[in-house]
Amino acid sequence: MSADRPDIRFPLKLKLVVFGGLLAVLPALAVGLGLMEVNASTLETQNREMRLAVAEDIAETIEAAIADARDSLLGVQQVLTNPAIPQDNRVEVATALVEADPLIETVAIYDQQGDYIAQIDQTGDGFTLEPLAKQVAQRAGSEPMLVDNLQVGDDGEATVEMVIAIRPKPSEITGFLRTVVPLDVAQKRTERVGTHQLSARSRIDVVDSERRVILSTAPDLRGQTLPAVGLMESLDTIVAQGVAHSGDHPERPVLVSALPLQTVPWVTRVEVPMDEAYASLIRMRWIVGLGTTGAAAIAFILALVFAGRLTRPLDAVVAFTKRLGERAFDARVDVDTRDEIALVAATLNDAAADLKASEEQIAREIEIRADLGRYLPEDLVDNVVRREQAMALGGERRKITVLFADVVRFTPLCEHHEPEVVVTVLNELFTLMTTVIFRTGGTVDKFIGDCVMAFWGAPREDAEQVLHALEAAEKIHRVLEFANRRWSREFGVEVKLAMGVHVGEAVVGNVGSETRMEYTAIGKAVNLAARLEALAHDNQVLVTEDVQRTAADQFVFRRASTELLTVGGEDATVYEVLL
Known part of the structure; x- marks a missing residue:
C-alpha cells in the first residue's frame, strides 16, 4: 500500500452494520422464513447459469470452427509470403496445404487492390473471378479477420465467408485470402445440446447482427x-458490450439469455419456458412480498437519510470505472470518505497506472514475439517473452x-x-x-543438410505426442506427392523421404555456449529415431514397437522387412507405418 493512501477512520463495514441493523430487524424475520421455505x-x-452454459457451449463450437479456418488461411499466407519459395511457385505450394486440410476446400487469392489472382478449388463450385468488393477489402485490411456473407442453403446448412489480409509485415498488406467456412458441425452440436440438456419446448438460436437465424433447434x-x-x-x-444478457420475452412467457461471440458479431440465444424454470417461484413471491412490504416502508425512510452520503462517492467510483x-x-478519481470506498478509489487509481504500463508492455511483447517467431517455436517465444524460459x-x-x-539419395540429386x-x-x-510440424504441435529442432529433426512433447506437454508425430508424417507424405508433380515437371526432380519415429526419454534444453545456444533434445531416443530413418527406404516410415503399441488403434502397421535394431544389447522390433 502506498504511503499517500487515506487511513480508514470509519470502516464501511461499521456503517453498513449500523444501517443494516436498523433495516434488518423486521424484514429479516419475514424474508428469512420465506427464503428457508423456497430458495428462489x-x-x-441456476437456471440463468444453465442457459448461459448452453449458449457458451454453442459459441465455443462456432468460434473453434472459425479459428481453425483462420489458422488454415494463415498457413496459406505463410507460404505466399515466404521469400524462400519462388513467387511463381507459391500458389501451387499453397494448394498442397489446402488439399491436405480437412476444413477448407476453396481459397481465392486477391492482390492488394482486391483484384482476383488465382483460386484453389477442390469442389468445382468456387468463387467467381470478380474482384473483391472494396468495402470488404477495407474491412479485412483493418481487422484481424472478416467473417461475412452468411448463406443458408435449402437444406438449412449455413456457411460464412472469411477474408484475411496477407501481411508479410504487420504494417504491410499485399493481398487478401478468401474462403468458405461450413457451420454444419456447429448445427449438429446445437441440435445435440438442445435434445440432451433442454426440454422440447425450449429453443436455441444463433443469430447474426441482422437477427438472421444461422443455427437453430x-x-x-x-x-x-x-x-x-x-x-x-x-x-x-x-454485441458492442461483449457481455451476456438475460431477461424475459415481452410477448411470450419464456426466459431468454443471450451470449455474444468474441470473434464475430453473432449472438447465441437460449430460451426456456417460464413455467418450467420457476415452477416453485409463485409461493416464494407471496412470502417475500408480504415480508418485504412492511420492511420497505421502514427502509425507505432510513434510506433517505443514508443514501445521499453513501452513494455520492460510489457514483464517483462508478463513473471512474466506466x-x-x-x-x-490517465484519469483519476478523488474520494475522501476515510473508509473502504476511499480505499477502493485509491486502488483503482493504482490499477489505472498499472493498466497503462501493461498496455505498453503488451505492445512491446507483440513486437518481440513477431521477431522471435522466425527463429524459435511458438511455445518458446511465449516463455521467453514472459521470462518463464530458463x-x-x-x-x-x-x-x-x-x-x-x-x-x-540426396548426393546424386546434387550431382545431377x-x-x-x-x-x-x-x-x-x-x-x-515445417508448416505441417507446427500445425500438429511439434517443435522443429534443426535442419541437418537434407534432413529435418523434430520432436513432440517439449517445450509444451503433449499427452497425444505419438499420434501427433505420426499424423505429421502422414501429412508430409501426402503433401510430398503433390509437390513432386511440380518438381518433376519443372526441374526433373522427384524427392523421396525416409522417416524414422521413436518415443522415449531424452534431455531437452539449451545446448551451446553462453553467447550462442539452441533449444534441442539429446539422448538415446534421438539416436534411435535417427537409426530408424537410416534404415528406411523410399517414402517409408519406420517406428519402434513402443510407437506401434501406442498408436495401434489409429494407424495401420506391419513388421518391417529390415534388419533388427539393437538397443542395450537386445534386438528391437521395427514396424512400418502403412500410409
Whole structure:
C-alpha cells in the first residue's frame, strides 16, 4: 500500500452494520422464513447459469470452427509470403496445404487492390473471378479477420465467408485470402445440446447482427429473421458490450439469455419456458412480498437519510470505472470518505497506472514475439517473452517423440542438378514440412543438410505426442506427392523421404555456449529415431514397437522387412507405418 493512501477512520463495514441493523430487524424475520421455505434466488441463478452454459457451449463450437479456418488461411499466407519459395511457385505450394486440410476446400487469392489472382478449388463450385468488393477489402485490411456473407442453403446448412489480409509485415498488406467456412458441425452440436440438456419446448438460436437465424433447434427458423423484440431489440448493444444478457420475452412467457461471440458479431440465444424454470417461484413471491412490504416502508425512510452520503462517492467510483472501461487510463478519481470506498478509489487509481504500463508492455511483447517467431517455436517465444524460459545452459529429462526425415539419395540429386535447383526444392520441402510440424504441435529442432529433426512433447506437454508425430508424417507424405508433380515437371526432380519415429526419454534444453545456444533434445531416443530413418527406404516410415503399441488403434502397421535394431544389447522390433 502506498504511503499517500487515506487511513480508514470509519470502516464501511461499521456503517453498513449500523444501517443494516436498523433495516434488518423486521424484514429479516419475514424474508428469512420465506427464503428457508423456497430458495428462489438459487433457482433463478441456476437456471440463468444453465442457459448461459448452453449458449457458451454453442459459441465455443462456432468460434473453434472459425479459428481453425483462420489458422488454415494463415498457413496459406505463410507460404505466399515466404521469400524462400519462388513467387511463381507459391500458389501451387499453397494448394498442397489446402488439399491436405480437412476444413477448407476453396481459397481465392486477391492482390492488394482486391483484384482476383488465382483460386484453389477442390469442389468445382468456387468463387467467381470478380474482384473483391472494396468495402470488404477495407474491412479485412483493418481487422484481424472478416467473417461475412452468411448463406443458408435449402437444406438449412449455413456457411460464412472469411477474408484475411496477407501481411508479410504487420504494417504491410499485399493481398487478401478468401474462403468458405461450413457451420454444419456447429448445427449438429446445437441440435445435440438442445435434445440432451433442454426440454422440447425450449429453443436455441444463433443469430447474426441482422437477427438472421444461422443455427437453430427449430429447422423452419433457419435463414429467417427474428423480430426486434426483447433482447433482440438491443442486439447491437449486446454485441458492442461483449457481455451476456438475460431477461424475459415481452410477448411470450419464456426466459431468454443471450451470449455474444468474441470473434464475430453473432449472438447465441437460449430460451426456456417460464413455467418450467420457476415452477416453485409463485409461493416464494407471496412470502417475500408480504415480508418485504412492511420492511420497505421502514427502509425507505432510513434510506433517505443514508443514501445521499453513501452513494455520492460510489457514483464517483462508478463513473471512474466506466472511464477505465473506455481505456482512459490517465484519469483519476478523488474520494475522501476515510473508509473502504476511499480505499477502493485509491486502488483503482493504482490499477489505472498499472493498466497503462501493461498496455505498453503488451505492445512491446507483440513486437518481440513477431521477431522471435522466425527463429524459435511458438511455445518458446511465449516463455521467453514472459521470462518463464530458463536461459541457462542445461535441460531436463522429458518423454518426447522424435521424428527424423531425410531426403533419399540426396548426393546424386546434387550431382545431377544445378545448386540453385537443389536449394529451391529444399526450401520448398522444408517450408511444407515445417508448416505441417507446427500445425500438429511439434517443435522443429534443426535442419541437418537434407534432413529435418523434430520432436513432440517439449517445450509444451503433449499427452497425444505419438499420434501427433505420426499424423505429421502422414501429412508430409501426402503433401510430398503433390509437390513432386511440380518438381518433376519443372526441374526433373522427384524427392523421396525416409522417416524414422521413436518415443522415449531424452534431455531437452539449451545446448551451446553462453553467447550462442539452441533449444534441442539429446539422448538415446534421438539416436534411435535417427537409426530408424537410416534404415528406411523410399517414402517409408519406420517406428519402434513402443510407437506401434501406442498408436495401434489409429494407424495401420506391419513388421518391417529390415534388419533388427539393437538397443542395450537386445534386438528391437521395427514396424512400418502403412500410409
